[in-house]
Amino acid sequence: LAKTTQPISMDSYEGQEVNITCSHNNIATNDYITWYQQFPSQGPRFIIQGYKTKVTNEVASLFIPADRKSSTLSLPRVSLSDTAVYYCLVGSTGTASKLTFGTGTRLQVTL
Amino acid sequence: DTAVSQTPKYLVTQMGNDKSIKCEQNLGHDTMYWYKQDSKKFLKIMFSYNNKELIINETVPNRFSPKSPDKAHLNLHINSLELGDSAVYFCASSQVGSGGGYTFGSGTRLTVV
Numbered sequence: 001l002a003k004t005t006q007p008i009s010m011d012s013y014e015g016q017e018v019n020i021t022c023s024h025n026n027i028a029t030n031d032y033i034t035w036y037q038q039f040p041s042q043g044p045r046f047i048i049q050g051y052k053t054k055v056t057n058e059v060a061s062l063f064i065p066a067d068r069k070s071s072t073l074s075l076p077r078v079s080l081s082d083t084a085v086y087y088c089l090v091g092s093t094g095t096a097s098k099l100t101f102g103t104g105t106r107l108q109v110t111l
Numbered sequence: 112d113t114a115v116s117q118t119p120k121y122l123v124t125q126m127g128n129d130k131s132i133k134c135e136q137n138l139g140h141d142t143m144y145w146y147k148q149d150s151k152k153f154l155k156i157m158f159s160y161n162n163k164e165l166i167i168n169e170t171v172p173n174r175f176s177p178k179s180p181d182k183a184h185l186n187l188h189i190n191s192l193e194l195g196d197s198a199v200y201f202c203a204s205s206q207v208g209s210g211g212g213y214t215f216g217s218g219t220r221l222t223v224v
Contacts (some may be wrong), residue, residue: 043215
């Protein structure tokens, strides 16, 4: 399974755009890149998933370069409620897939 | 309706006891999982079931026994509880090949005293 590396923590002010980059040098051909958000005392929540180039939904954008060895989660205009831990995962969507969570990035948003 | 529901939310028990955690999903997903999140907040997969069949069984003591009566339910039974079993246990589900990611429950905080 591809191992991921992401910053331990990040700080941002409310209203700013936040970009969290994840490295996954050993990503396999059939691996997807998925980001989750976890608030204290809650289970992780799916944010976005992509394979290559750019994916955008109502919550975030995911940028994946051509070599797919890294990816960047972009959160536009964060608010205090975006304070959470963000996990980057890589893995296939097949039957035997087992998403392995890393340490995640703790994002702290302040006024 | 809650997509993935776990019961109980909190569980405090003494060492040596046997306890069960129940999980149900109403998303129609074909795969369910149990994850353990320890005090250092690492999330580790324990088991995965696809259509009631055990697919993934990580290095977990055999005191932990999952049971899937149907594809909407995955229960976790733990025998002879130990202090080190204290953690938050998350159930999750997914649909193979859907690309929609996993849907997690809200967790069961197990405290062994």
